[in-house]
Amino acid sequence: MPGTREPFTTPAPAPAPAPAPSLGAGAGAGAGSAFASAAPRPVIQRSSVRGQVLDALRSALVTGDLAPGEVYSAPALGERFGVSATPVREAMQQLANEGAVEVVPNRGFRVIRRGARELAELAEIRALVEMPVMLRLTRTVAAPCWAELRPLAEATVTAAATGDHARYAESDRAFHAAVLALSGNRQLVHLADDLHRRAQWPLAGAPARRPRTDLLADAAQHTALLDALAAQDLPTAQSLIRNHFPGA
Template sequence: MAPVRHCVRDQVLAALRGALADGDLRPGEVHSAPQLAVRWGVSAGPVREAMHQLMSEGTIEAVPNRGFRICGLTARDLAELAELRAALEVPAITALARDLPPAHWVGLRPLADAAVTAAALGDGAAYAEADLAFHRELLAPAGNRQLVAVTQHLHRRSQAPVIGRPPRGAADLLADALEHGALLDALASGSPDRVERMAREHLTGC
Protein backbone atom coordinates (compact mmCIF):
# COMPACT_ATOMS: atom_id res chain seq x y z
CA MET A 1 0.00 0.00 0.00
CA ALA A 2 1.33 3.43 -0.91
CA PRO A 3 2.56 5.71 1.91
CA VAL A 4 0.01 8.36 0.92
CA ARG A 5 -2.83 5.87 1.42
CA HIS A 6 -1.44 5.02 4.87
CA CYS A 7 -1.28 8.73 5.70
CA VAL A 8 -4.89 9.34 4.67
CA ARG A 9 -6.04 6.29 6.62
CA ASP A 10 -4.21 7.50 9.72
CA GLN A 11 -5.73 10.96 9.35
CA VAL A 12 -9.21 9.48 9.03
CA LEU A 13 -8.57 7.21 12.02
CA ALA A 14 -7.55 10.23 14.08
CA ALA A 15 -10.68 12.08 12.91
CA LEU A 16 -12.87 9.11 13.86
CA ARG A 17 -11.28 8.89 17.29
CA GLY A 18 -11.81 12.61 17.75
CA ALA A 19 -15.46 12.38 16.74
CA LEU A 20 -15.97 9.53 19.20
CA ALA A 21 -14.24 11.41 22.01
CA ASP A 22 -16.21 14.61 21.33
CA GLY A 23 -19.57 12.83 21.08
CA ASP A 24 -20.06 13.57 17.37
CA LEU A 25 -20.33 9.82 16.79
CA ARG A 26 -22.57 8.25 19.42
CA PRO A 27 -23.33 4.70 20.56
CA GLY A 28 -26.00 3.03 18.44
CA GLU A 29 -25.51 5.22 15.37
CA VAL A 30 -24.80 3.54 12.03
CA HIS A 31 -22.47 5.21 9.55
CA SER A 32 -21.27 4.11 6.13
CA ALA A 33 -17.77 4.56 4.77
CA PRO A 34 -19.00 6.59 1.74
CA GLN A 35 -21.00 8.89 4.04
CA LEU A 36 -17.98 9.61 6.24
CA ALA A 37 -15.74 9.90 3.19
CA VAL A 38 -17.88 12.79 1.95
CA ARG A 39 -17.78 14.36 5.40
CA TRP A 40 -13.97 14.42 5.45
CA GLY A 41 -13.39 14.91 1.74
CA VAL A 42 -11.53 11.65 1.12
CA SER A 43 -12.19 8.42 -0.77
CA ALA A 44 -14.10 5.59 0.87
CA GLY A 45 -11.17 3.16 0.89
CA PRO A 46 -9.11 4.76 3.68
CA VAL A 47 -12.30 5.29 5.68
CA ARG A 48 -13.10 1.57 5.48
CA GLU A 49 -9.56 0.73 6.56
CA ALA A 50 -9.79 3.09 9.53
CA MET A 51 -13.19 1.71 10.51
CA HIS A 52 -11.88 -1.85 10.33
CA GLN A 53 -9.14 -0.80 12.75
CA LEU A 54 -11.81 0.49 15.14
CA MET A 55 -13.74 -2.73 14.64
CA SER A 56 -10.68 -4.76 15.68
CA GLU A 57 -10.57 -2.67 18.86
CA GLY A 58 -14.24 -3.34 19.61
CA THR A 59 -15.30 0.29 19.20
CA ILE A 60 -17.58 -0.36 16.23
CA GLU A 61 -19.24 -3.37 14.62
CA ALA A 62 -20.21 -4.16 11.04
CA VAL A 63 -23.85 -3.94 10.01
CA PRO A 64 -24.45 -5.90 6.78
CA ASN A 65 -25.46 -3.71 3.84
CA ARG A 66 -25.51 -0.58 6.00
CA GLY A 67 -22.05 0.18 7.35
CA PHE A 68 -20.75 0.26 10.91
CA ARG A 69 -22.51 0.75 14.25
CA ILE A 70 -20.88 2.63 17.13
CA CYS A 71 -20.56 0.25 20.09
CA GLY A 72 -20.83 2.03 23.41
CA LEU A 73 -19.62 0.66 26.72
CA THR A 74 -21.90 0.04 29.67
CA ALA A 75 -20.83 1.04 33.16
CA ARG A 76 -20.22 -2.66 33.85
CA ASP A 77 -18.00 -2.95 30.76
CA LEU A 78 -15.95 0.00 31.97
CA ALA A 79 -15.56 -1.45 35.46
CA GLU A 80 -14.53 -4.85 34.11
CA LEU A 81 -11.94 -3.32 31.78
CA ALA A 82 -10.52 -1.28 34.67
CA GLU A 83 -10.33 -4.43 36.80
CA LEU A 84 -8.48 -6.31 34.07
CA ARG A 85 -6.05 -3.45 33.48
CA ALA A 86 -5.33 -3.18 37.18
CA ALA A 87 -4.71 -6.92 37.46
CA LEU A 88 -2.06 -6.70 34.75
CA GLU A 89 -0.56 -3.25 35.19
CA VAL A 90 -0.39 -2.77 38.96
CA PRO A 91 1.92 -5.75 39.68
CA ALA A 92 4.16 -4.80 36.75
CA ILE A 93 4.44 -1.15 37.81
CA THR A 94 5.08 -2.17 41.42
CA ALA A 95 7.85 -4.54 40.34
CA LEU A 96 9.42 -1.78 38.24
CA ALA A 97 9.32 0.51 41.27
CA ARG A 98 11.51 -2.04 43.07
CA ASP A 99 13.84 -2.74 40.17
CA LEU A 100 14.53 0.68 38.62
CA PRO A 101 16.24 3.69 40.16
CA PRO A 102 14.02 6.69 40.92
CA ALA A 103 15.92 8.77 38.33
CA HIS A 104 14.60 6.55 35.54
CA TRP A 105 11.12 8.07 35.78
CA VAL A 106 12.25 11.60 34.95
CA GLY A 107 12.09 10.68 31.27
CA LEU A 108 8.33 10.14 31.47
CA ARG A 109 7.59 13.68 32.68
CA PRO A 110 7.12 15.09 29.14
CA LEU A 111 4.49 12.40 28.45
CA ALA A 112 2.68 13.24 31.68
CA ASP A 113 2.85 16.95 30.80
CA ALA A 114 1.44 16.29 27.32
CA ALA A 115 -1.55 14.57 28.88
CA VAL A 116 -2.12 17.52 31.21
CA THR A 117 -1.98 19.97 28.30
CA ALA A 118 -4.50 18.00 26.25
CA ALA A 119 -6.78 17.60 29.25
CA ALA A 120 -6.69 21.28 30.14
CA LEU A 121 -7.81 22.07 26.59
CA GLY A 122 -10.66 19.58 26.86
CA ASP A 123 -9.26 17.76 23.83
CA GLY A 124 -10.53 14.24 24.45
CA ALA A 125 -8.89 12.70 21.40
CA ALA A 126 -5.45 14.19 22.13
CA TYR A 127 -5.77 13.19 25.77
CA ALA A 128 -6.63 9.61 24.80
CA GLU A 129 -3.45 9.34 22.73
CA ALA A 130 -1.30 10.98 25.41
CA ASP A 131 -2.79 8.67 28.05
CA LEU A 132 -2.02 5.60 25.94
CA ALA A 133 1.54 6.78 25.31
CA PHE A 134 2.19 7.39 29.00
CA HIS A 135 1.00 3.95 30.06
CA ARG A 136 2.85 2.27 27.19
CA GLU A 137 6.16 3.82 28.21
CA LEU A 138 5.42 3.23 31.90
CA LEU A 139 5.27 -0.53 31.25
CA ALA A 140 7.93 -0.74 28.53
CA PRO A 141 10.89 -1.34 30.92
CA ALA A 142 9.24 -4.58 32.06
CA GLY A 143 10.44 -6.01 28.74
CA ASN A 144 7.23 -7.97 28.14
CA ARG A 145 5.89 -7.03 24.71
CA GLN A 146 2.75 -9.11 25.16
CA LEU A 147 1.94 -7.34 28.42
CA VAL A 148 2.23 -3.97 26.70
CA ALA A 149 0.16 -5.11 23.70
CA VAL A 150 -2.64 -6.58 25.82
CA THR A 151 -2.84 -3.64 28.21
CA GLN A 152 -2.81 -1.16 25.33
CA HIS A 153 -5.71 -3.04 23.72
CA LEU A 154 -7.68 -2.99 26.98
CA HIS A 155 -6.83 0.68 27.45
CA ARG A 156 -7.97 1.57 23.92
CA ARG A 157 -11.16 -0.42 24.42
CA SER A 158 -11.92 1.51 27.62
CA GLN A 159 -11.73 4.78 25.68
CA ALA A 160 -14.90 3.94 23.71
CA PRO A 161 -17.93 6.15 24.46
CA VAL A 162 -20.06 5.12 27.42
CA ILE A 163 -23.77 4.63 26.82
CA GLY A 164 -25.86 7.33 28.46
CA ARG A 165 -22.90 9.47 29.48
CA PRO A 166 -21.76 12.72 27.85
CA PRO A 167 -18.14 12.98 26.69
CA ARG A 168 -15.71 13.66 29.52
CA GLY A 169 -15.01 17.34 30.02
CA ALA A 170 -11.78 19.14 30.76
CA ALA A 171 -12.17 18.85 34.55
CA ASP A 172 -12.50 15.06 34.50
CA LEU A 173 -9.68 14.65 32.01
CA LEU A 174 -7.43 16.94 34.01
CA ALA A 175 -8.06 15.03 37.22
CA ASP A 176 -6.93 11.84 35.49
CA ALA A 177 -3.96 13.52 33.84
CA LEU A 178 -2.66 14.93 37.11
CA GLU A 179 -2.61 11.41 38.54
CA HIS A 180 0.14 10.56 36.05
CA GLY A 181 2.41 13.13 37.64
CA ALA A 182 1.49 11.94 41.11
CA LEU A 183 2.31 8.37 40.11
CA LEU A 184 5.71 9.49 38.80
CA ASP A 185 6.30 11.28 42.12
CA ALA A 186 5.57 8.00 43.91
CA LEU A 187 7.93 6.10 41.62
CA ALA A 188 10.65 8.70 42.21
CA SER A 189 10.15 8.35 45.97
CA GLY A 190 11.32 4.73 45.86
CA SER A 191 8.29 3.45 47.79
CA PRO A 192 6.77 0.37 46.06
CA ASP A 193 3.86 0.26 48.52
CA ARG A 194 2.92 3.84 47.69
CA VAL A 195 3.31 3.11 43.98
CA GLU A 196 1.04 0.07 44.20
CA ARG A 197 -1.67 2.04 46.01
CA MET A 198 -1.56 4.98 43.62
CA ALA A 199 -1.44 2.82 40.49
CA ARG A 200 -4.50 0.89 41.65
CA GLU A 201 -6.38 4.09 42.48
CA HIS A 202 -5.49 5.57 39.09
CA LEU A 203 -6.68 2.53 37.15
CA THR A 204 -9.81 1.68 39.11
CA GLY A 205 -10.77 4.91 40.86
CA CYS A 206 -10.74 3.18 44.23
Protein backbone atom coordinates in the same frame (compact mmCIF):
# COMPACT_ATOMS: atom_id res chain seq x y z
CA MET B 1 -32.57 7.68 11.97
CA PRO B 2 -31.45 10.71 14.00
CA GLY B 3 -31.12 14.07 12.35
CA THR B 4 -27.89 15.61 11.15
CA ARG B 5 -25.86 17.23 13.91
CA GLU B 6 -23.52 20.17 13.89
CA PRO B 7 -20.11 19.55 12.32
CA PHE B 8 -17.28 18.58 14.58
CA THR B 9 -13.53 18.83 14.33
CA THR B 10 -11.21 16.05 15.44
CA PRO B 11 -8.04 17.55 16.95
CA ALA B 12 -4.61 16.06 16.36
CA PRO B 13 -3.46 13.45 18.85
CA ALA B 14 -0.36 14.18 20.88
CA PRO B 15 2.32 13.32 20.23
CA ALA B 16 1.79 12.68 16.53
CA PRO B 17 3.72 13.42 13.33
CA ALA B 18 0.80 15.16 11.68
CA PRO B 19 -2.65 16.37 12.72
CA ALA B 20 -5.55 14.02 12.23
CA PRO B 21 -8.13 15.16 9.67
CA SER B 22 -11.34 16.87 10.72
CA LEU B 23 -14.75 15.26 10.51
CA GLY B 24 -18.24 16.62 10.07
CA ALA B 25 -21.01 15.04 12.15
CA GLY B 26 -24.06 13.18 10.96
CA ALA B 27 -25.58 9.77 11.38
CA GLY B 28 -26.26 6.90 9.08
CA ALA B 29 -26.55 6.46 5.35
CA GLY B 30 -29.68 8.59 5.26
CA ALA B 31 -27.84 11.56 6.70
CA GLY B 32 -24.78 10.97 4.54
CA SER B 33 -25.10 13.88 2.11
CA ALA B 34 -25.71 16.42 4.86
CA PHE B 35 -22.83 14.92 6.82
CA ALA B 36 -20.53 15.25 3.83
CA SER B 37 -21.32 18.90 3.11
CA ALA B 38 -21.35 20.15 6.69
CA ALA B 39 -17.82 21.58 6.65
CA PRO B 40 -14.87 22.17 4.28
CA ARG B 41 -12.98 19.09 3.25
CA PRO B 42 -9.90 18.30 5.29
CA VAL B 43 -6.57 17.82 3.57
CA ILE B 44 -5.59 14.16 3.44
CA GLN B 45 -2.02 13.09 2.77
CA ARG B 46 -2.27 10.30 0.20
CA SER B 47 0.74 8.43 1.60
CA SER B 48 -1.15 7.46 4.75
CA VAL B 49 -4.83 7.90 4.00
CA ARG B 50 -6.07 4.88 5.93
CA GLY B 51 -3.94 5.69 8.98
CA GLN B 52 -5.12 9.29 9.13
CA VAL B 53 -8.74 8.31 8.70
CA LEU B 54 -8.35 5.70 11.45
CA ASP B 55 -6.77 8.27 13.79
CA ALA B 56 -9.59 10.72 13.12
CA LEU B 57 -12.28 8.12 13.71
CA ARG B 58 -10.62 6.99 16.94
CA SER B 59 -10.52 10.56 18.20
CA ALA B 60 -14.17 11.00 17.24
CA LEU B 61 -15.08 7.92 19.26
CA VAL B 62 -13.33 9.31 22.35
CA THR B 63 -15.02 12.69 22.09
CA GLY B 64 -18.44 11.19 21.32
CA ASP B 65 -18.64 12.77 17.88
CA LEU B 66 -19.23 9.24 16.63
CA ALA B 67 -22.09 8.56 18.98
CA PRO B 68 -23.03 5.19 20.51
CA GLY B 69 -25.88 3.56 18.59
CA GLU B 70 -25.50 5.74 15.49
CA VAL B 71 -24.89 4.24 12.03
CA TYR B 72 -22.30 5.84 9.73
CA SER B 73 -21.80 4.97 6.08
CA ALA B 74 -18.34 4.63 4.55
CA PRO B 75 -19.27 6.52 1.34
CA ALA B 76 -20.58 9.51 3.32
CA LEU B 77 -17.49 9.57 5.52
CA GLY B 78 -15.30 9.14 2.43
CA GLU B 79 -16.96 12.12 0.76
CA ARG B 80 -16.35 14.14 3.89
CA PHE B 81 -12.67 13.23 3.87
CA GLY B 82 -12.32 13.78 0.14
CA VAL B 83 -11.24 10.15 -0.36
CA SER B 84 -12.87 7.01 -1.68
CA ALA B 85 -14.96 4.84 0.60
CA THR B 86 -12.27 2.14 0.57
CA PRO B 87 -9.84 3.57 3.20
CA VAL B 88 -12.79 4.58 5.37
CA ARG B 89 -14.24 1.09 5.13
CA GLU B 90 -10.83 -0.39 5.98
CA ALA B 91 -10.47 1.92 8.99
CA MET B 92 -13.98 1.09 10.15
CA GLN B 93 -13.24 -2.61 9.79
CA GLN B 94 -10.23 -2.14 12.04
CA LEU B 95 -12.50 -0.46 14.60
CA ALA B 96 -14.89 -3.41 14.26
CA ASN B 97 -12.00 -5.76 15.03
CA GLU B 98 -11.27 -3.67 18.13
CA GLY B 99 -14.90 -3.89 19.24
CA ALA B 100 -15.72 -0.20 18.75
CA VAL B 101 -18.26 -0.61 15.94
CA GLU B 102 -20.29 -3.36 14.32
CA VAL B 103 -21.09 -3.92 10.66
CA VAL B 104 -24.64 -3.13 9.57
CA PRO B 105 -25.18 -4.85 6.16
CA ASN B 106 -25.99 -2.44 3.33
CA ARG B 107 -25.88 0.56 5.66
CA GLY B 108 -22.46 0.99 7.22
CA PHE B 109 -21.16 0.72 10.77
CA ARG B 110 -22.93 1.21 14.07
CA VAL B 111 -21.01 2.52 17.08
CA ILE B 112 -21.31 -0.03 19.90
CA ARG B 113 -23.33 0.94 22.97
CA ARG B 114 -21.34 0.25 26.10
CA GLY B 115 -22.55 0.08 29.68
CA ALA B 116 -21.00 0.76 33.07
CA ARG B 117 -20.42 -2.95 33.69
CA GLU B 118 -18.17 -3.26 30.64
CA LEU B 119 -16.17 -0.24 31.73
CA ALA B 120 -15.74 -1.72 35.22
CA GLU B 121 -14.62 -5.03 33.73
CA LEU B 122 -12.02 -3.26 31.58
CA ALA B 123 -10.78 -1.35 34.62
CA GLU B 124 -10.42 -4.60 36.57
CA ILE B 125 -8.46 -6.27 33.78
CA ARG B 126 -6.22 -3.24 33.32
CA ALA B 127 -5.47 -3.20 37.04
CA LEU B 128 -4.61 -6.92 36.97
CA VAL B 129 -2.29 -6.38 34.00
CA GLU B 130 -0.63 -3.09 34.89
CA MET B 131 -0.45 -2.96 38.68
CA PRO B 132 1.93 -5.90 39.27
CA VAL B 133 4.26 -4.66 36.55
CA MET B 134 4.36 -1.09 37.85
CA LEU B 135 4.98 -2.27 41.40
CA ARG B 136 7.81 -4.50 40.24
CA LEU B 137 9.32 -1.60 38.29
CA THR B 138 9.22 0.47 41.49
CA ARG B 139 11.89 -1.82 42.91
CA THR B 140 14.03 -2.20 39.79
CA VAL B 141 14.03 1.05 37.77
CA ALA B 142 16.38 3.87 38.75
CA ALA B 143 15.11 7.40 39.41
CA PRO B 144 16.74 8.93 36.26
CA CYS B 145 14.66 6.59 34.08
CA TRP B 146 11.46 7.80 35.69
CA ALA B 147 12.59 11.41 35.21
CA GLU B 148 12.72 10.80 31.45
CA LEU B 149 8.99 10.12 31.49
CA ARG B 150 8.18 13.46 33.13
CA PRO B 151 7.37 15.22 29.80
CA LEU B 152 4.79 12.54 29.00
CA ALA B 153 3.10 13.02 32.36
CA GLU B 154 3.14 16.79 31.90
CA ALA B 155 1.60 16.39 28.44
CA THR B 156 -1.46 14.81 30.07
CA VAL B 157 -1.70 17.78 32.44
CA THR B 158 -1.54 20.23 29.54
CA ALA B 159 -4.22 18.38 27.57
CA ALA B 160 -6.46 18.17 30.64
CA ALA B 161 -6.05 21.88 31.37
CA THR B 162 -7.23 22.79 27.87
CA GLY B 163 -10.11 20.32 27.96
CA ASP B 164 -8.82 18.64 24.80
CA HIS B 165 -10.31 15.17 25.20
CA ALA B 166 -8.81 13.62 22.09
CA ARG B 167 -5.34 14.89 22.91
CA TYR B 168 -5.72 13.80 26.52
CA ALA B 169 -6.70 10.29 25.45
CA GLU B 170 -3.59 9.99 23.29
CA SER B 171 -1.21 11.44 25.87
CA ASP B 172 -2.76 9.29 28.62
CA ARG B 173 -2.12 6.12 26.63
CA ALA B 174 1.37 7.30 25.68
CA PHE B 175 2.29 7.77 29.35
CA HIS B 176 1.01 4.35 30.42
CA ALA B 177 2.71 2.67 27.46
CA ALA B 178 6.04 4.33 28.29
CA VAL B 179 5.86 3.16 31.90
CA LEU B 180 5.04 -0.42 30.92
CA ALA B 181 7.71 -0.38 28.19
CA LEU B 182 10.32 -0.24 30.95
CA SER B 183 9.43 -3.88 31.61
CA GLY B 184 10.86 -4.82 28.23
CA ASN B 185 7.72 -6.83 27.43
CA ARG B 186 6.36 -5.63 24.09
CA GLN B 187 3.41 -8.01 24.15
CA LEU B 188 2.37 -6.58 27.49
CA VAL B 189 2.54 -3.03 26.15
CA HIS B 190 0.42 -3.97 23.13
CA LEU B 191 -2.20 -5.76 25.22
CA ALA B 192 -2.40 -2.99 27.81
CA ASP B 193 -2.74 -0.31 25.14
CA ASP B 194 -5.64 -2.16 23.50
CA LEU B 195 -7.43 -2.43 26.85
CA HIS B 196 -6.71 1.23 27.58
CA ARG B 197 -8.11 2.36 24.23
CA ARG B 198 -11.33 0.41 24.81
CA ALA B 199 -11.69 1.94 28.27
CA GLN B 200 -11.64 5.43 26.76
CA TRP B 201 -14.80 5.02 24.67
CA PRO B 202 -17.78 6.85 26.22
CA LEU B 203 -20.73 5.06 27.75
CA ALA B 204 -24.13 5.04 26.09
CA GLY B 205 -26.43 7.62 27.63
CA ALA B 206 -23.60 9.35 29.50
CA PRO B 207 -22.01 12.69 28.60
CA ALA B 208 -19.37 12.01 25.95
CA ARG B 209 -16.93 14.55 27.33
CA ARG B 210 -15.68 14.09 30.87
CA PRO B 211 -15.54 17.22 33.06
CA ARG B 212 -12.22 19.01 32.91
CA THR B 213 -11.87 18.55 36.66
CA ASP B 214 -11.89 14.76 36.16
CA LEU B 215 -9.21 14.99 33.50
CA LEU B 216 -7.07 17.20 35.71
CA ALA B 217 -7.42 14.78 38.63
CA ASP B 218 -6.33 11.85 36.45
CA ALA B 219 -3.39 13.82 35.04
CA ALA B 220 -2.28 14.82 38.55
CA GLN B 221 -2.15 11.12 39.43
CA HIS B 222 0.37 10.60 36.62
CA THR B 223 2.84 13.11 38.06
CA ALA B 224 2.27 11.87 41.61
CA LEU B 225 2.84 8.29 40.45
CA LEU B 226 6.14 9.26 38.86
CA ASP B 227 7.24 10.85 42.12
CA ALA B 228 6.36 7.68 44.05
CA LEU B 229 8.03 5.40 41.53
CA ALA B 230 11.22 7.47 41.51
CA ALA B 231 11.30 7.47 45.33
CA GLN B 232 10.61 3.69 45.38
CA ASP B 233 7.66 4.49 47.62
CA LEU B 234 5.78 1.23 47.18
CA PRO B 235 2.72 1.95 49.41
CA THR B 236 2.04 5.31 47.74
CA ALA B 237 2.56 3.89 44.27
CA GLN B 238 0.17 1.02 45.02
CA SER B 239 -2.51 3.41 46.32
CA LEU B 240 -2.19 5.71 43.30
CA ILE B 241 -2.35 2.85 40.82
CA ARG B 242 -5.50 1.44 42.46
CA ASN B 243 -7.17 4.87 42.46
CA HIS B 244 -6.27 5.26 38.80
CA PHE B 245 -8.46 2.30 37.80
CA PRO B 246 -11.93 3.26 39.09
CA GLY B 247 -14.28 0.35 39.49
CA ALA B 248 -11.48 -2.22 39.55
